[in-house]
Amino acid sequence: MFKTSSVPAENRYAMFLTMVHLGAIATLLLIATLIFDLPGFVDGLPQGMLFVAIGAILYRKLRDDYVEDLWKAGISAAFVAIAVCFLFAPLALGLLGDMGGNAPWRDAEIAVQWPAAIAFLAFFAGFYRRMLSGGASR
Amino acid sequence: MKNRLRVLRAEREWSQAELAGRLDVSRQAVNAIETGKHDPSLGLAFRIARLFAMPVEQIFDDGPEHGPEHGPEHGG
Numbered sequence: 001m002f003k004t005s006s007v008p009a010e011n012r013y014a015m016f017l018t019m020v021h022l023g024a025i026a027t028l029l030l031i032a033t034l035i036f037d038l039p040g041f042v043d044g045l046p047q048g049m050l051f052v053a054i055g056a057i058l059y060r061k062l063r064d065d066y067v068e069d070l071w072k073a074g075i076s077a078a079f080v081a082i083a084v085c086f087l088f089a090p091l092a093l094g095l096l097g098d099m100g101g102n103a104p105w106r107d108a109e110i111a112v113q114w115p116a117a118i119a120f121l122a123f124f125a126g127f128y129r130r131m132l133s134g135g136a137s138r
Numbered sequence: 139m140k141n142r143l144r145v146l147r148a149e150r151e152w153s154q155a156e157l158a159g160r161l162d163v164s165r166q167a168v169n170a171i172e173t174g175k176h177d178p179s180l181g182l183a184f185r186i187a188r189l190f191a192m193p194v195e196q197i198f199d200d201g202p203e204h205g206p207e208h209g210p211e212h213g214g
Contacts, residue, residue, distance in 0.1 A: 010155070013164035065182045066167035 009064050016062040023053030140199045144172045146190050161185055 007015075026049035033043045056062065063071055147157050147168075154172070158165040163182065170176035178186065178198075187194045 009162050009164045013166060064163040064167050065179050066170050066176050069176050
């Protein structure tokens with residue numbers, strides 16, 4: 001994707017930060033498309049932006065020591081968010097279901113739980129793999 | 139964690155960008171270390187120590203020093 005061997009760390013940092021900004025804007029747009037009933041072509045825009053941004057963010061060679069620290073903070077926050085969603089989303093959806101009829105919320109509950117469960121599984125698999133292999137990433 | 143990076147850099151009259159270039163990190167990384175916002179990884183700490191030709195513990199200080207009486211016991 002990027003040739004980083006000859007790219008100065010300063011430029012890699014700038015590139016990473018630009019992609020983070022792009023991802024943040026795309027996420028806000030995505031949330032907006034979920035909340036409001038926007039035209040179809042608007043839905044695809046944030047998804048495309050996120051695809052590019054996440055692709056670059058996941059490219060590890062763009063990260064230096066400091067950016068790696070920021071990355072870990074983001075990952076930690078994401079994990080906490082997933083945990084909170086997993087634990088409390090069914091409760092919230094249940095309450096909403098009681099208020100507005102059950103059937104549609106039941107599907108939404110399953111839709112929320114599955115990605116969270118897979119994310120947990122991936123987290124623990126990665127955790128134990130790293131722990132057992134003992135490999136240093138830096 | 140306290141460190142003497144800013145002092146050592148000033149002694150050599152290097153800018154943050156120049157030090158960052160020598161360490162292959164971003165200027166923001168050097169700034170974050172100097173201001174105590176970021177503790178460098180072990181690898182980067184050793185790179186810094188090698189660059190200044192000093193032991194790591196003379197550059198970074200993690201607080202009160204523990205005497206050998208507080209260290210782990212080595213059983214025989």
